[in-house]
Amino acid sequence: MGEFDLIARYFTRKPARAALGVGDDCALLQPRPGTQLAISSDMLVEGRHFLSTVNPAFLGHKALAVNLSDLAACGAEPLAFTLALSLPQADPAWLEPFSRGLLALADTHGCELVGGDTTRGPLNICITVFGEVPVVGGRSQALLRSGARAGDDIYVSGSLGDARLALEVFRGKLSVPEAVFAQARVRMEQPTPRVALGLALRGVASAAVDVSDGLLGDLGHVLKASGVGARIDTALAITLMATRAEALASAGGFSEQHGLAFVLAGGDDYELVFTAAPSARDAVAAASRAAQTTVTRIGQVEAEAGLRMVDAQGAVLDKSYASFDHFA
Numbered sequence: 179m180g181e182f183d184l185i186a187r188y189f190t191r192k193p194a195r196a197a198l199g200v201g202d203d204c205a206l207l208q209p210r211p212g213t214q215l216a217i218s219s220d221m222l223v224e225g226r227h228f229l230s231t232v233n234p235a236f237l238g239h240k241a242l243a244v245n246l247s248d249l250a251a252c253g254a255e256p257l258a259f260t261l262a263l264s265l266p267q268a269d270p271a272w273l274e275p276f277s278r279g280l281l282a283l284a285d286t287h288g289c290e291l292v293g294g295d296t297t298r299g300p301l302n303i304c305i306t307v308f309g310e311v312p313v314v315g316g317r318s319q320a321l322l323r324s325g326a327r328a329g330d331d332i333y334v335s336g337s338l339g340d341a342r343l344a345l346e347v348f349r350g351k352l353s354v355p356e357a358v359f360a361q362a363r364v365r366m367e368q369p370t371p372r373v374a375l376g377l378a379l380r381g382v383a384s385a386a387v388d389v390s391d392g393l394l395g396d397l398g399h400v401l402k403a404s405g406v407g408a409r410i411d412t413a414l415a416i417t418l419m420a421t422r423a424e425a426l427a428s429a430g431g432f433s434e435q436h437g438l439a440f441v442l443a444g445g446d447d448y449e450l451v452f453t454a455a456p457s458a459r460d461a462v463a464a465a466s467r468a469a470q471t472t473v474t475r476i477g478q479v480e481a482e483a484g485l486r487m488v489d490a491q492g493a494v495l496d497k498s499y500a501s502f503d504h505f506a
Contacts, residue, residue: 179268181296188277189261189291196258196292205292207258209310214318216254216309220244224301228367229348234272236367237303238279243371244390245307246287247448250376251388253321254309256289263294264302287373312380319380321452326385326404328481330453333462333473335375338393339419339437341366342444352431358424365420369448375473378465379452386452392443397451398485410477413490415441418474442487453479 179187185200193199198206209215222241224230242259249256261280265273284291289307311320344362346352354362372388379386385404387396393415401408416422416434419441425432454462459475466473480486487495 179270181268184268184273184296188273189294191281191291193292194290195288196290199258199290199292200294202293205258205260207292207308209257212313213310214313214320215257216249216252216311216320217306218245218248218252219304219306220248221302221304230301232367233275233279235275235279238276238281239283239368241303241305242280242283242289242307243369244448245305246283246289246371246373247369247388247390247450249307249309250371250373251321251386251450252309252311253319253376253380253383253386254311255377256287256373257308257310258290258292259284259305259307261291261294262304262306263296264299265296266298266301287371321376321379321383321386323385323387323400323403325383326400326406326453326479327455328406328479330384330455330479331459331462331475332397332408332410332451332453332477332479333475334389334393334415334418334449334451335372335471335473336370336447336449337365337418337420338389338415338447338449339440339444340421341369341446342440343419343421343425343432343436345446346436352425352436353428354421354425354432355428358421358428361424362421366446369446371448372450372469372471375450375465375469375471378468379450379454379462382458382461382465383452383454386450389447389449389451390445392445393447393451394442394485395445400451400453401479401483401485404479405483407480407482407484407486408477409480409486409488410442411490412438412442412487412495414474414476418476
């Protein structure tokens with residue numbers, strides 16, 4: 179199968195919202211009047227971002243999900259995406275489920291594939307996603323990292339730490355019952371981009387970022403961009419791990435400290451951490467209901483620079499957690 183046969187068979191569809199899709203040197207997008215384009219790229223490299231044994235359908239899902247998560251953090255509505263794909267070989271047994279998983283999630287969010295590139299080489303997936311953000315009265319409604327203010331509440335969507343638990347089981351460093359592993363593995367291999375929540379938080383959240391490298395590290399980007407600090411209640415944060423209770427009950431080397439480390443710095447969660455004024459608590463709750471996504475208030479933005487973690491009694495914890503960094 180040649181390059182262009184591969185593209186035609188697995189990745190070519192009739193354009194829906196795009197003015198021109200796959201087949202020309204460039205795609206053509208026509209944003210709706212009164213909107214801005216939100217653009218983000220993410221790369222997935224075999225051995226770094228995913229295991230060689232992963233189900234190709236799950237990999238297709240995740241490749242797009244991590245990009246949609248960036249749009250969610252910006253409060254952007256998905257529009258289209260491009261796919262750059264490096265493959266060791268054109269294997270239909272791999273390409274069919276990969277494209278199926280990729281395009282199923284694309285259809286769920288109305289985000290169409292409009293172009294890209296294919297080449298022979300080590301397995302490497304790079305997606306660039308495009309979204310729309312309204313401009314109202316000359317002001318963009320995009321959620322940014324730079325809007326947090328002292329006194330704002332800090333929230334996290336969904337659950338954290340479960341993907342890291344699954345990774346540690348894969349690595350042979352932890353042992354948990356199969357049912358616990360299966361639940362955590364879904365979070366690792368098929369994350370849910372919180373697009374609906376991001377849209378519902380426009381005009382409500384003061385700042386937002388998606389949790390890809392770990393809660394503390396990604397929240398740190400918000401604090402730096404906003405010129406503020408924060409206090410995190412670790413007793414609330416630890417409740418974000420959906421599989422913690424089952425993992426603790428089953429022993430196998432898992433401890434409360436494992437759970438806290440996984441939640442604070444585990445990464446690969448693709449949830450949203452966002453800030454909002456205390457006066458917006460009812461609006462945050464309404465956004466949570468509208469998006470059918472739970473949110474948990476875990477701390478507060480403070481004027482003093484730095485990120486402080488406190489226990490249930492309010493005592494500051496003298497411990498650090500390093501989030502993921504490709505070049506650290």
